[in-house]
Amino acid sequence: MPDIANRVMAVRQHVDETVAVAMAHLIEDAPDFGLNRVNPLAFARTNGLGEQESIAAFLHATQLGLFELSWNIVCQSCGGVLYQAESLQGIDQHHYNCSFCALDWEPTLDETVEITFTVDPRIRHIAAHDPDSLPLWDYTRQIFWSSGSDLPEHLAPVVGEVVLDAFEIAPGARMGRQVQMREGVAILFDPVTHSSRFLEVSGEPAEGQRLSIELDDAHQAGETLRLAPGLLTLDLENRTNRRIMPIFWIAGKALEAILTRRVPVLTAKRLLTHQTFRDIYRTNVLDLNQRFRITSLTFLFTDLKGSTELYERIGDLAAFDLVRAHFQLMYQVVSAHGGAVVKTIGDAIMATFPTPAQGVAAALDIRKVIDELNRRDSRDDLFLKVGLHSGPCLAVLMNERQDYFGQTVNVASRLQTIATPDMIFATTPVVEDEEARALLAARGRSLHGTTAFLRGLSGEIPVYGIPA
Incomplete structure (x- = not known):
């Protein structure tokens, strides 16, 4: 790992030594997952450090090339990252849509914009630097959900009761699958393209149901489809040039309980009111x-x-x-x-x-x-x-x-x-x-x-x- 010691030594010039040492251990010893979208408040809590000094340490470390700072638009309903920008200037829309929740969000600095830090690939390469290589559930956990989502590192063991099925579909490919539908609402959501379809399932059971869905880069929710309970033959087509990973979620209290688990995050408002940020980022x-x-x-x-x-x-x-x-x-x-x-x-x-x-x-x-x-x-x-x-x-x-x-x-x-x-x-x-x-x-x-x-x-x- 190149030059970590010298750069951490430079961070130590600005913050308490214990903070700099904890950061060095993070970079050297944490699993890949722990260096993607680092939440500096969680870092402070885990290491028994002050939040203000931890934030200052990550800001100085970013200036020294140890981390990359990102501004993330987060859905306040599900905790998903709707858009990630390298600077506040990159957030240039009045509203961002969450197709998982079918909601629009204004980028307010104290509610919907969170700040995270990811290790610079020149310091240490982690799997999230190449997100298309991540397995389905790792991608969903590390790329779609925010640092404020209180979810375990490994999602697969905890989503069994809220997922009907999950798929990986290569660019331009088609996939057929049979899924047993039950009464209620199901959401077919792809965390790569943020495309979704809502399925309302009700009435008498039926046989021979078939549904064809094309997923593209529209980044929006399609029309709500209505089905009867029973076996569904599902044909999915990936009309993008990337691998997609649509997941069939079961809407309900069990899913809500997972999505609403949150931890405090560094908001854009708090970052802008941090003296170190104002001192370092004077312009632009x-x-x-x-x-x-x-x-x-x-x-x-x-x-x-x-x-x-x-x-x-x-x-x-x-x-x-x-x-x-x-x-x-x-x-x-x-x-x-x-x-x-x-x-x-x-x-x-x-x-x-x-x-x-x-x-x-x-x-x-x-x-x-x-x-x-x-x-x-x-x-x-x-x-x-x-x-x-x-x-x-x-x-x-x-x-x-x-x-x-x-x-x-x-x-x-x-x-x-x-x-x-x-x-x-x-x-x-x-x-x-x-x-x-x-x-x-x-x-x-x-x-x-x-x-x-x-x-x-x-x-x-x-x-x-x-x-x-």
Whole structure:
């Protein structure tokens, strides 16, 4: 295995040694299955490591050529991967169809787009690098289903009661098979072309039923066919230039129980709010015309109060050093709580977090480190105003960098302008989050509710002061 030690040593420069060592063992010792679409959250859990540092390790390892990062559109019903792209720019459709479930999915960054890492073939060649050579059930498990599907490595032993039959058909070939049909709904689904047919089976048993189905690259569900219970002669034709592997699934609670078993995954939203990702992928994350919806993201805005007077009072050089030290602390605290600094605006920062609780924890610790900075320099004139809001937004490209747009961003920004040095201001979606409330209770913080007018919004909105 070429150059693994040197590249892992380079990863070790950015993350804790235990994380880098665990990654080295993964690359060297894991079975092929374990190096395809690696879920970094599962990697962290298995090795007793922190999720944030594990994500950072895989990002650095990708930059060093150890892994390849992929953005996968995942069906939220069955957990199947509908499309895989090498970058967010490659996700260029408004909807992706799951023909297994007959559902369309919008690529929202916090729900339908997952991030996985596959070992680079130049580091170690695994079977999934040549997916058409994988046996039927290995292909279905490793290529069709996502890293969030809680399924065993070997599927064949667990699908007996939910599968009528399964086939491998060479390019351009035909296959005949007899299948015993029973009442209910059956789904003939090919994980290679994502083509499917739904069969409704009902009524009195019948003999001599015959059905011919052509499977092509249409990537969609065909019309629903109706049959009677009994023996069916099935003729299948592969009209593609690849091997296909249609599987006859029995729809029902047993299949649903298999498909709905899930584990946490690294979502695109969480990746975009990871400081290491923003530091490494500064440009080319999004295309100029792309807009991705995020159903909920937490925004934190801070600003130094009286920074203009500070420059006048202590001079440009001293003030610049103080403001720069403040920015360094902001980056450290935001990153430590699983967020990322999106941009600085004068003496202000805009940061994002996957959850309200992470934003609240960061806001409290930010105020704490600013107080410590004041004490360190024997001063009492460095004050920070902080505003927090959660809600839907759009991920966009602005000024050649990935940014966010929408009313949620506007509210968070304007909330910071009315905040006070002794109170962090937050909105209802933040303080009503269960984890955020538990955090505030654990830290002995009570809420001070009021209402306020925010520029650009009609009417007053509820706001809550959190003692710093």
